[in-house]
Amino acid sequence: MQQAQAEERPAARPSHTAGHVTGVQVVEAEKPTSGLGAVGGAVVGGLLGNQIGSGNGRILGTVAGAAAGGFGGNYAEKKLNTNKSYRVSVKMDDGTRRTFTYQNPPGVEVGQRVHLERGVLVTG
Known part of the structure; x- marks a missing residue:
């Protein structure tokens, strides 16, 4: 009789480079x-x-x-003479929260799944 041995796989670590967008805020600063x-x-x-x-x-x-x-x-x-920037808040899969600031519209919306690619948020 053979006993099936369960293969032990290490639990995947939650990602610190992927998560979900929790907020997109337009920030205006006067020059x-x-x-x-x-x-x-x-x-x-x-x-x-x-x-x-x-x-x-x-x-x-x-x-x-x-x-x-x-x-x-x-x-x-x-x-x-107003500077406009965009602040994107992301809750990463590992539970941390990160904020990214862009000078142009970031092209992401609240709830979207994102990951970092060369320091830039990408959807998907």
């Missing part, structure tokens, strides 16, 4: 403004404000237009 937006806006606002009324009304219109234009120009420059 410092140069002041050109504020100056340009103030000039345009002042010119437009100067068209209103006469005498003291014109002076007030010019000042108010310059102030509003400066504020608007600075706001516009801030919105145009």
